[in-house]
Amino acid sequence: GDIAFRFINYVRSVRERQLQRKLRHHQNLSWQEIAESYQEDKSKSLGDSQVVVCDINKEMLKVGKQKAQHLGYSEGLSWVLGNAEELPFDDDKFDVYTIAFGIRNVTRIDLALQEAYRVLKPGGRFLCLEFSQVSNSLLSRLYDLYSFQVIPVLGEVIAGDWKSYQYLVESIRRFPPQEEFKAMIEDAGFFKVDYQNLNSGIVAIHSGFKL
Amino acid sequence: GTARLSRAEPRAGDGRSGEEEEEVEEGCYQLYPGHIPTSPLQKALLAAGSAVMALYDPYRHDMVAVLGETTGCLALPNLRDKMKHHPEGYHILQERPRIRLSTLDMDRLRGLPDGTLGREYVRFLEDNKVSPDTRMPPKFVDDEELAYVIQRYREVHDLMHTLLGMPTNMLGEVVVKWFEAVQTGLPMCVLGAAFGPVRLSARKLQVLATELVPWAIRSGRNASCILNVYYEQRWEQPVESLREEIGIFPPP
Numbered sequence: 001g002d003i004a005f006r007f008i009n010y011v012r013s014v015r016e017r018q019l020q021r022k023l024r025h026h027q028n029l030s031w032q033e034i035a036e037s038y039q040e041d042k043s044k045s046l047g048d049s050q051v052v053v054c055d056i057n058k059e060m061l062k063v064g065k066q067k068a069q070h071l072g073y074s075e076g077l078s079w080v081l082g083n084a085e086e087l088p089f090d091d092d093k094f095d096v097y098t099i100a101f102g103i104r105n106v107t108r109i110d111l112a113l114q115e116a117y118r119v120l121k122p123g124g125r126f127l128c129l130e131f132s133q134v135s136n137s138l139l140s141r142l143y144d145l146y147s148f149q150v151i152p153v154l155g156e157v158i159a160g161d162w163k164s165y166q167y168l169v170e171s172i173r174r175f176p177p178q179e180e181f182k183a184m185i186e187d188a189g190f191f192k193v194d195y196q197n198l199n200s201g202i203v204a205i206h207s208g209f210k211l
Numbered sequence: 212g213t214a215r216l217s218r219a220e221p222r223a224g225d226g227r228s229g230e231e232e233e234e235v236e237e238g239c240y241q242l243y244p245g246h247i248p249t250s251p252l253q254k255a256l257l258a259a260g261s262a263v264m265a266l267y268d269p270y271r272h273d274m275v276a277v278l279g280e281t282t283g284c285l286a287l288p289n290l291r292d293k294m295k296h297h298p299e300g301y302h303i304l305q306e307r308p309r310i311r312l313s314t315l316d317m318d319r320l321r322g323l324p325d326g327t328l329g330r331e332y333v334r335f336l337e338d339n340k341v342s343p344d345t346r347m348p349p350k351f352v353d354d355e356e357l358a359y360v361i362q363r364y365r366e367v368h369d370l371m372h373t374l375l376g377m378p379t380n381m382l383g384e385v386v387v388k389w390f391e392a393v394q395t396g397l398p399m400c401v402l403g404a405a406f407g408p409v410r411l412s413a414r415k416l417q418v419l420a421t422e423l424v425p426w427a428i429r430s431g432r433n434a435s436c437i438l439n440v441y442y443e444q445r446w447e448q449p450v451e452s453l454r455e456e457i458g459i460f461p462p463p
Contacts (some may be wrong), residue, residue, distance in 0.1 A: 149252050157260035160273050162247055162350070 001064035003098050004051040005073055011049045046076040052094075054082045055102075085111040089119045096120075100129040104175050113188035120210040126190055132197070132204035133177040139200050147172070178204050243355045245348045254281045257351065266406055269381075276347040279399035280361060286396040287357040293436045294360065300439035307359055308443050310343045310366040320446055328453055329446030332373045339379040343369060363438055364395065370442050374454055375427070376462040381407065382415050386423045393431025395438075422463045434458035 055061050061079050068077060082088045084099070084106050097116045106112045116126050134140040147169040155165025176184065178195050181204075185193045190208030197204050240248040249257065258281040265274040294300030308314070320329035336342065346365040352358040368387070375390060377383035385407040392400035408416055434457045445453060454461065 149250065150256060153253055153256040153260055156257060156277065157264050157274065160271075166247075 001053055001067055003100055004053050004077060005068070005071060007051055008046065008049075008073055008076060011047070011076075012045045015045060015047060050076050050078070052078050052080055052089075054080045054084075054087065056081070056083050084115060087115045087119055091118050092121045093119050094121060095124050096127065097124065098127045098129075101131070103128055104130055104171055109176075110184060110188065113185055113190075117189045117210055122210055124210045126185065126206075126208040126210070128181075128185075128206045130181075130204060130206070131172040131175055132181070132195075132201050134201040135197075136200050143202060178206075181206055242353065243349075243358050245350055246352075246355075246358070247350045248353065249281075249351050254351065257281045262402065265403075266409075269410065272345075273347055275399060275403065276349075276365070277351065278402070279397055280349055280351040282398040283352070283357075283361060286398065287352065287354075287360055290364070290395055290436070290438060291357060291360045294438055297436065297439040299441050300436065303363065303438070303441055304356070304359070308441070309362075310369075310443070312342060312344050315343070323447060326449045326451070327446065328370075328373070328442065328448050328450055331450050332370060332446075335369065335373045339372075341369065341379060360438070364391075364397070367437060367442065371437065374450065374457070374459055375430070381411055382419060382423075385411070385419065386427050389424050389427040390431045393428055394434065394436065426460060426463055430459045433460065 053061070053064055055064070058081060061081060065079055068074070080088060084102065085108050097120050099112075099116075103109055103112055113126075120126060134143050151169050152162045152166045155168075156162040159165075175181070178197070178201065182193050182195055185206055185208045188208075189210065191211045193206065193208040195204050195206040240246075242248075257277055261274040261277040261281065264271055265278055268274075291304070294304050317333060320333045323330040325331075343366060346362070346368075349358040349361050352361055368391070371387050371390065372379065372383065375387055377386050385404060388400050388403040388407055391397070392404045408419060411419065437457065440453075440457060451461075
C-alpha cells in the first residue's frame with residue numbers, strides 16, 4: 001500500500017512538472033484554454049498509470065483501503081486478494097513488481113519469484129525489499145542481541161504477544177542471505193540481478209529485469 | 212553470553228513454514244504447557260516493561276501477571292516451602308487442584324447456606340461479574356512446581372476478596388494487595404500495594420490509610436499462609452469460622 005502511494009505521488013509530480021513545462025512554452029494561451037488544461041489534468045492526474053495492490057490477507061487489504069481513503073488516494077488504485085505463489089493476473093501485464101517485507105512470509109519463495117516473472121512485461125522490473133544478513137560482525141552481534149532479547153519482550157509488553165515477535169525474528173534469520181537470494185531470482189529467469197544493502201545488510205533491496 | 216532460543220541459521224531455499232520449527236524448539240525447553248523460557252536479560256526487561264505498562268494502563272492484567280512471574284524468584288520458592296512444610300499445603304502441592312468454572316459445581320455452591328465460603332464466593336463472583344477462568348496461566352516461571360504455586364496464588368485471589376470482604380474496585384484491590392504483600396512477599400504485590408493508591412481520590416486514600424491498610428497488614432501478619440488452605444474442601448465452612456481459623460481479623 002505505502003509503495004503504491006509513493007508511486008502515485010511520483011507519477012503525479014512527474015506529470016505536474018511536464019504540464020508546467022508545457023505551459024511555459026505556450027505563453028499566449030487564453031485564460032479559457034489554461035483553465036481547461038488544468039481541469040483536464042485534475043481528473044486524470046495519473047494518466048494511464050495504475051497500481052494494483054495484492055495481498056493474501058483480506059484484513060490487510062482492508063487496512064490498506066482505509067489508509068488510502070484517509071490519505072485521499074482514490075483513482076488508479078485497485079486492491080486484489082491473491083496468493084504470491086499463484087497470482088490472479090495474466091502473463092506480461094505489469095511494468096514493475098514490488099514486494100516489501102512480504103516474500104519472507106511466502107512458503108515457496110521460488111514459486112513467488114516465478115509468478116513475479118510471469119506477470120511482468122518484457123523489460124519489466126522486479127524489486128524486493130526484505131530483511132537480509134548483516135555482514136559486519138560487531139553490528140551483527142548487537143543486532144542479534146536486540147532481536148532476540150528485546151523484540152519479543154516489546155511484543156509481550158506492548159501487544160501481549162511474545163510468540164508472534166519471536167517468530168518474526170526467527171523468520172528473519174531463516175531468510176537466505178543476499179547472494180543466495182540473488183541466485184534464486186536469477187533461477188526464476190531474471191537478468192541483471194543486483195542488490196543494495198541498507199543499514200549494513202539489516203535490509204536489502206534486490207532488483208532484476210525480465211528481458 | 213546471549214541465550215539464543217533457537218537455531219537461527221537460514222535454511223537454503225527451505226520451503227517449510229516457521230511454525231513447525233518453533234514448536235519443536237519449545238518442546239526442547241518447555242517445562243510446562245505455555246512456558247516461554249527466558250534469559251536473565253529478558254526477564255529484567257520484562258519486569259521493567261510490565262511494571263511501566265501496568266502503571267500506565269491498569270487494565271493490562273496480563274502485565275501484572277508478567278511482573279509477578281519475573282520478579283518472584285525469591286518469594287515463590289519461599290511460598291512453595293511454606294506449603295511443603297504444612298500438611299494441608301503439602302496435600303495441595305500433591306494434588307494440584309485448579310479453581311475453574313469447569314471444576315466448580317456452581318449450582319451446589321449457590322445452594323449452600325448464606326455465610327458459608329461457597330455461597331459467599333459465588334455471591335462475590337456474581338456481584339463483581341468476575342470469573343475464575345480469567346486468570347492468566349504462567350509463562351515465564353522457570354520451574355514447573357513454582358509455576359503451579361503462582362497459578363494457585365492467582366486462583367485463590369478471588370477467595371481472598373471473599374474472606375476480606377473487599378470488592379473488585381480499585382480500593383478493594385489495593386487492600387487485598389496489601390494483605391497479599393504481607394502474606395506472600397511477592398514483589399508484584401508490594402509494588403501494586405505501593406503504587407495502586409496513586410489513582411485513588413483523596414477521600415478514599417484517607418479511608419485506605421487510616422483503616423483499611425492497617426487492618427490488612429495486621430491480618431496479613433497474624434494469618435497463617437493462605438496458600439495452605441484447601442479451599443475446595445471447605446465450601447461448607449462458614450466464612451467467619453474460616454477467618455478465625457486462618458487468623459484474619461473481621462473487616463472494618
